[in-house]
Amino acid sequence: MSAKIKVGIVGDGYTAEELVRLLAGHPEAEVIAITSLFNIGRDFAAVFPNLLRYTEVICESMELTSFIGRCDAIFVALPHGQAVPVVKEAVAQNKKVIDLGADFRFKQVEVYEEWYGVKHEAPELLEEVVYGIPELYGAQVRQARIVANPGCYPTSAILGMAPVLKAGLVDIRTLIVDSKSGVSGAGRTPGMHNLFCEVNENVKAYNVATHRHGPEIEQVYSWLAGAEATLTFTPHLIPMSRGILSTIYASLTRPVTQTELQALYEDFYRDCFFIRVLPEGQLPMTRAVYTTNHCDIGLVIDPRNGRLVVVSAIDNLVKGASGQAIQNLNLMCGLKETCGLKAAGLLP
């Protein structure tokens, strides 16, 4: 057997955990190193006891040059603003690198700097970066050195609308994305916003019209439409651990039948194992994609006002983060995109 791809992970939060969990079942890749700030010297399986018997890796401090030297591919799972040194060193050592944060997602550096409030330290790299949604940009991902893994909300919003945006079927001034997310999207750093007693039996909207994933969605919607799209984006926090359901509204530019719409989507995603366009009359729910790399899409036309309603569901930690990152890795390494990622959802 040929050697497995040696994977290093920078960071030790929920997305790092998911990378390790998913890669434990990957036939062609293995996690050989994980860096940490607060768990240095601890077994990663002690930090996340679900991983006992599935990883022997011990968290280490970041020694950038040697860390990257030992790996074939690097996943960066850090808060925004911290990925540049890792990505630069990975490029310098000619290693593949996938950033799960926001630092390389924008083509226009000013948009990034305005919304994230930090100066970008490596704008010269942005041009070659590939925005890693394999179903849309798979060919480019195969050639990429640097992949910017999309945000969780954008993944659900973009996959839900790509076919109609490309087909020019929706009025790009009428786009509204109303998303409902589980709490794991808020990360593992304790705060009032992710405490059980504050979140349980509660639903709220937050950062209405000001969330940073808004411009990220707009960027890709504009690419797909070939014109500048604007949208209203409203994220909501709901009392569950995993999952994003996005309900997306847009006015149709011309009358469309349900049959035509279904055919458009099925055709668009014909070769995409992870995208499941649901039959007419069926709507997605997050449980059907729980723990998986799938995105389920349901389509409704409101005939009384010519409005399209698209509902898409993903697991925010898998297709919305770590699963999609591995899907990108697969393509960058010449593997099938599904390698190590096929798994049915969890119900109940």
Added chain:
Amino acid sequence: MSAKIKVGIVGDGYTAEELVRLLAGHPEAEVIAITSLFNIGRDFAAVFPNLLRYTEVICESMELTSFIGRCDAIFVALPHGQAVPVVKEAVAQNKKVIDLGADFRFKQVEVYEEWYGVKHEAPELLEEVVYGIPELYGAQVRQARIVANPGCYPTSAILGMAPVLKAGLVDIRTLIVDSKSGVSGAGRTPGMHNLFCEVNENVKAYNVATHRHGPEIEQVYSWLAGAEATLTFTPHLIPMSRGILSTIYASLTRPVTQTELQALYEDFYRDCFFIRVLPEGQLPMTRAVYTTNHCDIGLVIDPRNGRLVVVSAIDNLVKGASGQAIQNLNLMCGLKETCGLKAAGLLP
């Protein structure tokens, strides 16, 4: 002390339970009788053990004439299509009656018959019925014999938009109501849709553009706007017991400042104890109104596209059902609307 108002309840589901729970603390009314189909002869406090020591009422079978004869006011908490005989008898005996179901909510009988798929057996009563949102129609409620208590989703949607609809500030062709509801809205009759394991850790949209509360909202939006409004209404089921959060989108008809908007709402609801217009920058969450008759409203303008986003939160069983019904009873009986209903929410 003068005698209390004698209240009878028809039905034994969650809204009946909430009526009993809330009226247990009401200084001027008391529940003297409850009818049931399946619990006849059982203590109501055995059906709902939380009520032990708060009610002595025993569920009885429905003997319409004598039941209504013993009561001063009747709450009807039955599935739609079953309220007419009770309401007719109450009117015949000159008793006040509040229907918590859908049978008397529509002024146009054909809309009711189309959406509910049943023939209305007493269309002649519809004209005098008052649609019971006290904050909007309190003067009429005070004079009413029959009040149609609004649906849970409509309550949140209508209170959230009334000020701007009345002021003509929103384009009534652009209305979208995206609502998130706890599971108690699905009632207490066991089915696959309200099983713990099917609902927990799950979010889904359902009845998109076809839910029966859609035309109910449209009816009142049209009254408020003075012109026929259409909307897209998308209900979602989320993993919690109580609460509805409605996120409502509409294009502004002219530029409005946040300050102007806040003032409009605060003014509109100045004398309404149960409506809390949140200060600029603050958004509602269902926990803040949990178990209460309050409706919290937050306001956001998306400046990049001239769209208004209103977020409103209620407890679907209280302001969305039994609490509002008691608020209506209070007005019909000449009491203060807040009588027996003041209570802070539950957090945690």
Added chain:
Amino acid sequence: MSAKIKVGIVGDGYTAEELVRLLAGHPEAEVIAITSLFNIGRDFAAVFPNLLRYTEVICESMELTSFIGRCDAIFVALPHGQAVPVVKEAVAQNKKVIDLGADFRFKQVEVYEEWYGVKHEAPELLEEVVYGIPELYGAQVRQARIVANPGCYPTSAILGMAPVLKAGLVDIRTLIVDSKSGVSGAGRTPGMHNLFCEVNENVKAYNVATHRHGPEIEQVYSWLAGAEATLTFTPHLIPMSRGILSTIYASLTRPVTQTELQALYEDFYRDCFFIRVLPEGQLPMTRAVYTTNHCDIGLVIDPRNGRLVVVSAIDNLVKGASGQAIQNLNLMCGLKETCGLKAAGLLP
């Protein structure tokens, strides 16, 4: 109307919030001041938005002498080790004081110091302190200047076993208390242990045989039995916000019939409004006492091995903390113990 009792609260966590929520409906007492460390100058109703329109109090820094000077009664809701100065000053100013923490719960200062790992700064006060379970020590509470409000687990464990311990019906070497608690018992300070994603869909035991509430239960069990009782105490954390269910095991010292057992409990708690001994064959659940000051108790004899199983349910924030504290205040002030505390539970 005579003036209300002026209440001051030291602390701004969940038990402070519950005191304010419950006292908002109290006819004879009102909260006039709350101290805080981190929210000084903020409306308490901004810290807890559920309280909007139910309190006008603004959080203040602690100026001990003047704070206590303005109040008739003080609730101390601080972490252990911090209550002594407040209690001393309250005593000096001849004000009633109720400590919701652990500092005054133990008669033997060495037990406190061993289990809490701190030196007690006012052991001379311990003798006069009354351990505030009104159903057992109500007469003393009426005379008390200082009440130590019991821990949440001890409240459920003690009320569940008091009748059989007093009657000598159980072997005090065989006591096992297996308790299941909601997450609010872990407080509002963010940490890994009370994060939504760590607690949701999870159950675990913690501090087995080493939890500080163990010796507190033992102390009172010993008082009740008139001999030194030992027990094994196992707390568990379960995915809900409120509620404690304690399942308590002990070998019977002689054969007892179910009828005899029921009569013993009903007799023991005959005049206790808040204790509901459930009829034979019925078992408690936390929902039936949710948000209330009740304790529900169910009794089972395992006939095959002569073992008694008692199940008791409380709301940890009400009967397990703030509600019981107000019940104690009522007695200390010569009011009925139920004053302001009658409220049916929440289901759903």
Added chain:
Amino acid sequence: MSAKIKVGIVGDGYTAEELVRLLAGHPEAEVIAITSLFNIGRDFAAVFPNLLRYTEVICESMELTSFIGRCDAIFVALPHGQAVPVVKEAVAQNKKVIDLGADFRFKQVEVYEEWYGVKHEAPELLEEVVYGIPELYGAQVRQARIVANPGCYPTSAILGMAPVLKAGLVDIRTLIVDSKSGVSGAGRTPGMHNLFCEVNENVKAYNVATHRHGPEIEQVYSWLAGAEATLTFTPHLIPMSRGILSTIYASLTRPVTQTELQALYEDFYRDCFFIRVLPEGQLPMTRAVYTTNHCDIGLVIDPRNGRLVVVSAIDNLVKGASGQAIQNLNLMCGLKETCGLKAAGLLP
């Protein structure tokens, strides 16, 4: 590649769903047929939309002879009292059969008939049946034609105590099993007991000292101890979908050190991949075994009274049902017990 083992499943509830989910990733077996009562003719992936793209099987009505004729191995996932005809026909056709229900779990037919209230229709088969806990009875499972898959509670209780029972270290008159289960254990048939709003934010004990898993645990405890053990068994329902945590109490027959105890367990389970004996000071939680076939075990000695407390955690649908059934199938077919079953738990 040699042909896969052809698996047939009788039943379409949650355990059937889990069999299909787990076998979708099994390299040596495949589900070729599923029988149903109410979903005949429907895609199984329409009944459970999480399985879309993971099974093509269509639910069929039960034609016993031909159904079994097409399969190599049969899983029976029916309510108790219904398995006998299927098992008999499987034996007649010389096929391997694993019953996930209770009909073949008891060696003494009178115990079964007393606790389940039905007459056993094939007592002559009981002797050859193997009780399928591979970690204890793996050698017999390898030779078995019929395996009785253990109950969910018994699996957790038995694995937790086997080492000390075999070693004679605990007094078998002092055994208490206090178990906490997620709601999926209550099955998928809608009823008041498994409704979201009745279970959410609630914990209760049920069937105290009368649950049918009590005698099942006693049977195996007695086998292990070599003497008749009795126990008190208390199941609890807690608000989560999956998982059982059992807290087990017993008096030690002689003083034992923690080190000795750890060594005993580690030694006993040395070759058992799915049993993870946690290091001293660490306690199990259900999340660490969520979705997996693992059983985590933690050990505590209460030094003040010589009592042992064992905590064990499983996923009730995997190690407590379908995963263990596949583990048994693996052994019956000469495969490694871990075949197709290695997967890390889910956190968050």
